[in-house]
Amino acid sequence: MKKLIPILFISFVGLLSSCSDEHNLPIYGNRETKEVMVDGKTVIDTIYATVPDFTFVNQDSFVVTQETVKGKIYIADFFFASCPTICPIMKKQMIRVYEKYKGNSNVLLLSHTIDPEHDTIALLKDYATRLGSDGKQWMFLTGDREAIYDMAAQGYYATAMPDSTEPGGYVHSGGFILVDTQRRVRGIYNGTSEDEVTHLMKDMDILLKENE
Amino acid sequence: MNKVLFLFLLVLLGSCSDSELIGMKQISHGAQIYKAQCANCHQDDGSGLAQLIPPLKHSDYLKNHSNELPCLIQNGLKGKITVNGSDYQLAMPAVNGLTKDELADVCLYVLQKFPETPIQLSEAELHSQVDTCFKAK
Numbered sequence: 367m368k369k370l371i372p373i374l375f376i377s378f379v380g381l382l383s384s385c386s387d388e389h390n391l392p393i394y395g396n397r398e399t400k401e402v403m404v405d406g407k408t409v410i411d412t413i414y415a416t417v418p419d420f421t422f423v424n425q426d427s428f429v430v431t432q433e434t435v436k437g438k439i440y441i442a443d444f445f446f447a448s449c450p451t452i453c454p455i456m457k458k459q460m461i462r463v464y465e466k467y468k469g470n471s472n473v474l475l476l477s478h479t480i481d482p483e484h485d486t487i488a489l490l491k492d493y494a495t496r497l498g499s500d501g502k503q504w505m506f507l508t509g510d511r512e513a514i515y516d517m518a519a520q521g522y523y524a525t526a527m528p529d530s531t532e533p534g535g536y537v538h539s540g541g542f543i544l545v546d547t548q549r550r551v552r553g554i555y556n557g558t559s560e561d562e563v564t565h566l567m568k569d570m571d572i573l574l575k576e577n578e
Numbered sequence: 579m580n581k582v583l584f585l586f587l588l589v590l591l592g593s594c595s596d597s598e599l600i601g602m603k604q605i606s607h608g609a610q611i612y613k614a615q616c617a618n619c620h621q622d623d624g625s626g627l628a629q630l631i632p633p634l635k636h637s638d639y640l641k642n643h644s645n646e647l648p649c650l651i652q653n654g655l656k657g658k659i660t661v662n663g664s665d666y667q668l669a670m671p672a673v674n675g676l677t678k679d680e681l682a683d684v685c686l687y688v689l690q691k692f693p694e695t696p697i698q699l700s701e702a703e704l705h706s707q708v709d710t711c712f713k714a715k
């Protein structure tokens with residue numbers, strides 16, 4: 367027992383510190399290094415992958431671009447209104463996030479439809495209102511079909527494409543993608559899991575502190 | 579005479595608890611089907627999703643249309659409906675691939691679980707509704 371006590375103590379300290387440790391979030395994607403001159407000396411600078419520029423339209427027919435998200439952290443996700451499988455669960459979870467950050471002007475939520483032919487602007491407007499969104503902080507985006515799919519794949523490491531073998535006719539990943547103020551992806555969370563979405567909100571708090 | 583009565587009672591009792599047992603089995607089977615086929619939209623507790631997907635819990639629509647439940651599941655539902663004073667209009671897709679028994683069981687479960695007072699349908703009634711829907715398809 368005597369021997370055990372120090373071990374217990376150490377593991378307890380370890381436990382405590384791991385709890386209070388506000389870990390840094392990873393930065394997703396390939397990175398490049400570049401030599402730059404600072405004060406006459408050559409230093410290595412790291413260039414992180416960022417979400418590419420985009421142009422979409424929201425449920426109120428407003429154009430939404432990279433300028434809209436400038437200086438804010440945001441979450442991107444993909445859905446379609448007639449989706450019979452995971453979308454309603456994801457939207458239930460997104461409501462939790464929306465409720466928590468409602469009114470915080472540093473946070474945006476962008477839900478992209480992957481079925482732009484069916485999900486018209488009028489339909490998205492109705493969808494948004496019914497979910498309780500004010501349409502400003504939580505926006506529902508549509509646009510050119512290929513541009514949306516490319517954005518999913520290249521910008522957000524997500525899958526979104528038609529697939530006639532899937533219920534509803536589309537396959538898409540249920541991820542919530544967390545993007546920081548410099549448009550770097552900092553986390554991908556399973557939007558159908560209550561626990562992961564709780565984790566996401568903790569990470570959002572960390573990102574928001576990073577910017578203070 | 580007494581013996582006959584006794585036997586009769588025994589049979590009655592036996593059959594009663596038997597069918598109750600079957601009912602329990604069907605309902606727990608129905609609960610599994612609900613979880614797999616309905617809960618992602620209507621949620622485990624039947625609360626629905628905001629103003630988008632209507633609740634089943636204490637739904638007046640369900641109460642007033644309990645006879646149509648098998649066909650509603652089998653064929654889906656389109657158009658505007660009003661549930662507990664709110665209107666909904668997102669379409670519910672047909673739930674495909676259920677067997678007749680599965681359809682009956684999930685109906686039993688839903689009608690037991692979500693109305694304010696459980697709605698009892700007789701076996702015969704339920705199965706005739708289920709049959710009608712399968713024929714219509």
